[in-house]
Amino acid sequence: MAINVTLDVMMAKKKMSVTELSEQVGITMANISILKNGKARAIRFDTLEKICKALDCQPGDILEYEKEG
Amino acid sequence: MNQSQLAKWLKFIMSIVAVLATAFFFYMVPAMGRDLRSAYPEFAHLFWPYLIWTWVAAIPCYLALINLWRIYREIARDNSFSRPVSMALRSISRLALFDTLLCFVVSNVYLFSNMLPFQLLIPCFFVEIGGLAISLVAAAVSHWVGKGYVLKEDNALTI
Numbered sequence: 500m501a502i503n504v505t506l507d508v509m510m511a512k513k514k515m516s517v518t519e520l521s522e523q524v525g526i527t528m529a530n531i532s533i534l535k536n537g538k539a540r541a542i543r544f545d546t547l548e549k550i551c552k553a554l555d556c557q558p559g560d561i562l563e564y565e566k567e568g
Numbered sequence: 569m570n571q572s573q574l575a576k577w578l579k580f581i582m583s584i585v586a587v588l589a590t591a592f593f594f595y596m597v598p599a600m601g602r603d604l605r606s607a608y609p610e611f612a613h614l615f616w617p618y619l620i621w622t623w624v625a626a627i628p629c630y631l632a633l634i635n636l637w638r639i640y641r642e643i644a645r646d647n648s649f650s651r652p653v654s655m656a657l658r659s660i661s662r663l664a665l666f667d668t669l670l671c672f673v674v675s676n677v678y679l680f681s682n683m684l685p686f687q688l689l690i691p692c693f694f695v696e697i698g699g700l701a702i703s704l705v706a707a708a709v710s711h712w713v714g715k716g717y718v719l720k721e722d723n724a725l726t727i
Binding site (some may be wrong): 533 | 722725726727
């Protein structure tokens with residue numbers, strides 16, 4: 500997929516664990532892992548908003564577009 | 569009735585169907601054939617061609633039952649919208665189509681070889697219509713289940 504999730508980079512920067520993020524965002528650790536591993540097909544705006552709030556960042560900090568080919 | 573109970577009932581009913589089919593294909597049909605052979609010795613040469621036709625037609629029926637068993641197993645796992653169910657339905661559709669074509673081809677070959685009375689074409693016609701209907705319905709349901717599986721996956725992977 501051309502959209503990469505760089506959630507792990509931002510979590511490392513903010514020194515936040517998966518457990519902490521899952522508690523703050525209110526989604527399961529399994530779903531955080533799906534996001535981190537780039538297996539998610541889509542992300543809801545409200546989830547994105549909660550993640551940005553928890554990590555104090557912008558959507559562009561955790562999502563990046565990569566040109567294919 | 570929950571998924572597990574429903575699957576158990578369906579498996580139970582399917583087991584009865586399998587037993588009845590076995591009795592029909594391997595006891596009733598040969599017995600009827602033997603009776604007819606005794607009553608009408610002039611048709612004795614038709615015994616084996618008809619019995620072989622019946623047995624060959626039975627193979628797709630048993631394969632369809634195996635596929636139905638797979639579907640019920642997935643229902644028991646609460647996994648109705650899944651790739652295995654879609655594949656099993658597609659397989660049932662193809663098996664029904666095969667049996668329909670077999671019935672059409674063999675009945676016409678026997679008819680033109682003077683081995684099939686013209687009146688027997690009517691039950692063959694009903695078998696062909698039934699087989700075609702099963703094939704079409706199974707193909708459509710297979711498509712829907714496949715689409716449902718994609719939607720379910722999308723939903724599960726939307727965070």
